[in-house]
Amino acid sequence: MKENEPMLLLVEDDPADAVLIQRSIQKVGIPAQVVHLKDGDEAVAYLSAETSKSGASLPWLILMDLKLPRRSGLEVLQWIREQKSDISRVPVIMLSSSHHSVDIQRAYQYGVNSYLVKPETTDALLSMMTVLKTYWFYNNQNPQVASRQ
Amino acid sequence: MFSDADETRLTSAVRTTPSGKHMATRVSTATNASSPELQHERIFRIMVESVRDYAIFLLDPTGVVASWNPGAERLKLYTADEIIGQHFSVFYPQKEIADRKPDYELKVAAQVGRFEDEGWRIRKDGSRFWANVVITRITDEHGKLLGFGKITRDLTERRAAEQRYRLLVDSVHDYSIFSLDAEGYVTSWNSGAQRIKGYTAEEIVGRHFSTFYTPEDAEAGMPERVLKTARETGHFEGEGWRVRKDGTRFWSSIVVTPILDGDARLVGFSKVTRDITDRKKLMDELERHTEELEIQVAERERANAELEAFSYSVSHDLRAPLRAIEGFASALREDYGQKLEPGADEYLQQIIKASTRMNRLVRDLLEYGRLGRIELPATRIPLLPLLHRVIQENFSGQNVVPEVPESIAVMGHEPTLAQIFVNLISNAIKFQQPGVPPEVRITALHSSDGLVRISVIDNGIGIRPDHLARLFKVFERLHGIEQYPGTGIGLAIVKRGSERMGGRCGVESKAGVGSTFWVELPQASQS
Numbered sequence: 269m270k271e272n273e274p275m276l277l278l279v280e281d282d283p284a285d286a287v288l289i290q291r292s293i294q295k296v297g298i299p300a301q302v303v304h305l306k307d308g309d310e311a312v313a314y315l316s317a318e319t320s321k322s323g324a325s326l327p328w329l330i331l332m333d334l335k336l337p338r339r340s341g342l343e344v345l346q347w348i349r350e351q352k353s354d355i356s357r358v359p360v361i362m363l364s365s366s367h368h369s370v371d372i373q374r375a376y377q378y379g380v381n382s383y384l385v386k387p388e389t390t391d392a393l394l395s396m397m398t399v400l401k402t403y404w405f406y407n408n409q410n411p412q413v414a415s416r417q
Numbered sequence: 418m419f420s421d422a423d424e425t426r427l428t429s430a431v432r433t434t435p436s437g438k439h440m441a442t443r444v445s446t447a448t449n450a451s452s453p454e455l456q457h458e459r460i461f462r463i464m465v466e467s468v469r470d471y472a473i474f475l476l477d478p479t480g481v482v483a484s485w486n487p488g489a490e491r492l493k494l495y496t497a498d499e500i501i502g503q504h505f506s507v508f509y510p511q512k513e514i515a516d517r518k519p520d521y522e523l524k525v526a527a528q529v530g531r532f533e534d535e536g537w538r539i540r541k542d543g544s545r546f547w548a549n550v551v552i553t554r555i556t557d558e559h560g561k562l563l564g565f566g567k568i569t570r571d572l573t574e575r576r577a578a579e580q581r582y583r584l585l586v587d588s589v590h591d592y593s594i595f596s597l598d599a600e601g602y603v604t605s606w607n608s609g610a611q612r613i614k615g616y617t618a619e620e621i622v623g624r625h626f627s628t629f630y631t632p633e634d635a636e637a638g639m640p641e642r643v644l645k646t647a648r649e650t651g652h653f654e655g656e657g658w659r660v661r662k663d664g665t666r667f668w669s670s671i672v673v674t675p676i677l678d679g680d681a682r683l684v685g686f687s688k689v690t691r692d693i694t695d696r697k698k699l700m701d702e703l704e705r706h707t708e709e710l711e712i713q714v715a716e717r718e719r720a721n722a723e724l725e726a727f728s729y730s731v732s733h734d735l736r737a738p739l740r741a742i743e744g745f746a747s748a749l750r751e752d753y754g755q756k757l758e759p760g761a762d763e764y765l766q767q768i769i770k771a772s773t774r775m776n777r778l779v780r781d782l783l784e785y786g787r788l789g790r791i792e793l794p795a796t797r798i799p800l801l802p803l804l805h806r807v808i809q810e811n812f813s814g815q816n817v818v819p820e821v822p823e824s825i826a827v828m829g830h831e832p833t834l835a836q837i838f839v840n841l842i843s844n845a846i847k848f849q850q851p852g853v854p855p856e857v858r859i860t861a862l863h864s865s866d867g868l869v870r871i872s873v874i875d876n877g878i879g880i881r882p883d884h885l886a887r888l889f890k891v892f893e894r895l896h897g898i899e900q901y902p903g904t905g906i907g908l909a910i911v912k913r914g915s916e917r918m919g920g921r922c923g924v925e926s927k928a929g930v931g932s933t934f935w936v937e938l939p940q941a942s943q944s
Contacts, residue, residue, distance in 0.1 A: 284741030291748055365736055388740060388776050390747035 274328035274405070276300040279311045279344065280363075281336050285386070288393065289331070289363070296397040299405055300328060308339025312347055319353045327358055329404050334364035334371060342378055349379045359404065472569040475555075478562045480505050480523050492571055494541035505567070508538045510545070526552040526565055535572065547576040593690040596676065599683045601626050601644055613669075613692045615662030626688065629659045631666065647673040647686055656697075659690070668697035721790050728783050735779055743772040781906035784836065788913045793830035795918065797941040800825045800861055800871065807838045816854065817842055821861040826941040827869045829918040834938070837914050838873075840907040841934050845875035850929070868920065868937040875933075880926040888924060911936065 276298065280286040290302055305311050311332070318326060330348070334341040341362055349356055359381040364371065367385045375383045384400075387393045465473050465486050472489035474482055481504050485497035493500070493508060500507075506519040513519070513536070526532040531553050538548040549570040555563045586594050586607045593610035595603055602625050606618035614621075614629060621628070627640035634640075634657065647653040653673040658666045670691045678684050746768040754762060804819040827834070838859075845857040858874045880888065889912040915922045915936045926932035 282737055282741075284744065285737065288741070288744040288748065291752075365740070386740060388736070388743070388780075389773065390744050390751075393744070 274300045275325060276302050277311070277314070277327035277330045277332075278302055278304045279306075279308070279330065279332040279336060279341065280304065281306050281333060285333070288390070289397075292390070292393050292397045295394060296401050298397065298401045303327070307337040308341065308344045311336075311344045312339060315348065315355055319351070319355050326355055330358055330360045331363055332360060334362055334366055334375070342374060345375070345378045345380055361400070361404075470570070472567075474567055476505055476523070476552075476565040476567055478527075478564055480519060480565075483564060489569070492540075492546070492569060493538075499541070508569075510537050510539055513537075522550075522552055523565060526554050527562055530554045535576075538569070546571045547573040591691070593688075593692075595688055597626050597644075597686040597688060599685055601640060601686070604685060610690070613661075613667070613690065614659075620662070629690075631658050631660055634658070643671075643673055644686060647675050648683060651675060656693070667692045668694040724786070724790060728786055731779065731783065736776060739772050739776045739779070743769055743776070746772070778906070781910065785906050785910050785913065788833065788910060788917060793833055793914075793917050795828045795830060795939075797826050798829055798831050798834060799823075800827060800869075803831065803835060804838065804859060807835050807842070811839050812842055812846065815846060815857075817846070817857040817859070819859045821859060821871075825861045825863070825869055827871075827938040828941045829920070829938050830914075833914045833918060837911045837936060840911050841873040841936070844907060844934070845873050845877060845932070848875070848877040848932070850876070850878050863940060864937065867940050869940045870935050870937045872933050872935040874931065876931040879928040879930050879932055880924065881928050882926075885924060885926065889922070908934075 276293070278286065278289060278293075280289060286304055286306075290304065293300075293302055303314070305314055311330075315327075332341045332344060336344070339347075341364070345360055345362070348358065348360060360379075361382045361384060362375045362380045363384050363386055365386045366372075372383050384396060387396055468486055468488045469491055470488055471486075472492040473486045474489050475484040477483050481502060482500050485495070485501055489500075490496055504519075506514050509519055522532045522534065531551065533549075533551045535547065535549050537545045538550075539545060549572050551568045553566045553568075555566055557563055589607060589609045590612055591609060592607075593613040594607045595610045596605045598604050602623060603621050606616070606621055610621075611617055625640075627635045630640055639657075643653050643655070651674070654671070656668065656670050659669045659671075660666055670693045672689045674687050675683055676685045676687055746765045749757075750762060750765045750769075757765075801819060801821050801823050804821060808815075808817050808819065842857055842859075846855045849855040853876060856876045859871065860874065861869055861871045864870050889908045911922055911934070915938065918938055920936060920938040922934070922936045924932060924934045
């Protein structure tokens with residue numbers, strides 16, 4: 269991992285989706301290292317370990333599926349927002365194939381920053397990632413990263 | 418004829434008769450005009466003479482009228498001069514005179530002290546009235562008959578009222594109306610009671626009313642409780658099973674009211690019973706149906722919840738692999754396009770097309786299924802802003818023109834109506850004639866029955882009349898997939914959506930000229 273390059277945490281259990289999302293991240297040129305985890309427990313374990321280290325490197329952004337094995341995206345989100353440390357303020361984006369209003373509303377109740385429905389085509393996924401890059405990596409100055417740079 | 422002294426004695430005798438305590442009275446022999454007793458007699462005579470509602474007069478032992486009061490004059494129309502000295506049989510109808518009724522009455526009164534009767538009597542002008550007559554024997558202290566006191570009341574009005582009442586009660590067939598004495602024994606019975614309970618008056622009068630109760634209720638003391646409640650509260654009302662003469666049961670509604678005499682003493686009860694078995698059956702049936710319905714609704718709700726869960730997992734799990742197929746085929750084309758043999762790219766494009774189509778199919782089917790199950794809460798939707806939004810989001814840059822007055826609004830579920838517009842407008846654009854640029858117009862009109870008809874008018878290929886009926890069915894397609902792509906669900910969604918919102922839809926078309934698809938929805942009131 270390059271020094272000072274922001275890290276993007278991708279929590280996605282579907283291997284095909286994970287590959288395609290990582291590919292589109294690369295394609296649109298999001299300036300971040302991607303760490304891919306496959307379920308909710310892994311995500312919580314990873315984040316716990318990172319915060320307990322000195323000189324912790326927190327993710328710049330967490331891109332997480334809603335339906336995950338063992339611990340769902342919602343539960344991970346809830347865990348993150350309950351933490352006392354800086355991690356509770358990391359932006360979390362839910363990327364789910366569910367467009368049910370119940371899922372969307374609940375995610376926002378639990379404090380998600382954005383809820384995105386997985387696009388049906390590669391083209392649509394690419395344009396979504398472009399928007400994501402522009403908003404979260406250029407328009408939105410993350411103080412944590414800004415201070416490190 | 419009476420002497421003056423006799424008359425004084427008789428007047429004094431009459432004094433005690435109205436109280437009814439003494440059947441006969443011994444007459445005092447005191448004749449001293451200044452004695453207190455005589456004083457009383459004077460006062461009493463004045464009183465009798467002032468009574469106007471009762472005829473009070475004296476007869477000698479043979480029945481000849483000896484005195485007359487204003488009440489008698491008013492009732493029988495004779496003046497004292499006219500009648501005193503005449504035999505009292507002039508008050509009786511011819512038939513009763515022939516039957517020697519007047520003599521009989523005096524004979525009974527002379528023997529037992531008192532005679533009471535009701536019957537027709539004749540006035541001076543020959544008219545009749547219904548009279549209550551009390552004849553009281555008057556004797557001296559040695560038991561010698563001095564004459565009779567006679568009190569007559571006109572009961573014509575009361576008798577008519579009673580008769581009207583009896584006729585009324587008797588003509589009531591749908592209600593059993595009968596009376597009980599204070600202990601609960603039947604004392605009267607109407608035709609309704611006979612019809613409902615099966616007993617004739619002869620069979621039931623004199624029997625206890627607990628006969629009508631089921632053995633269980635009778636044993637449980639229900640009849641006594643009914644009378645007790647009626648006695649104590651002045652009223653009892655209830656429903657319950659009763660038994661007919663033939664042993665069959667019926668569900669009855671009853672009202673029991675106590676009957677009191679002038680001194681507020683209980684003399685009996687009136688009881689009105691209705692057979693409401695049919696109503697009871699109906700209510701029971703209704704209750705059973707309601708329960709069944711509730712079970713069905715609960716089952717349906719569970720089935721709906723299951724379907725919802727099923728469609729949820731379908732939308733998630735079935736579409737994930739589709740996304741992967743399309744995604745990797747696209748990635749392969751883009752990332753390794755140059756390295757592929759000629760023809761491989763064509764195959765990849767077919768994979769992408771097929772997966773895209775399948776994805777849309779799954780989405781439309783889910784939408785169609787959802788429309789059948791979910792609630793579509795109606796709100797007021799101004800049409801023009803919604804059309805502008807739909808066109809901007811889905812058909813920007815295309816020739817789609819809403820010609821809708823700004824004031825028109827409908828009642829409906831906005832997301833569903835938006836979906837309907839998307840489906841109709843994309844059809845209108847899709848089915849274009851080769852070489853003719855598509856033009857779509859949208860109009861809205863109030864129709865007479867409180868609906869708004871929204872029409873999507875195109876200049877496309879049109880539809881042959883024999884194909885119109887199939888249009889709105891799921892998976893019905895009139896054209897090959899290559900020529901006009903689509904899932905075959907779009908119009909089915911339009912139909913189900915508009916019907917679920919309390920409206921309807923239809924189409925008018927001419928092959929080669931164009932089609933007009935319309936949706937009618939309830940008109941919204943002015944905001």
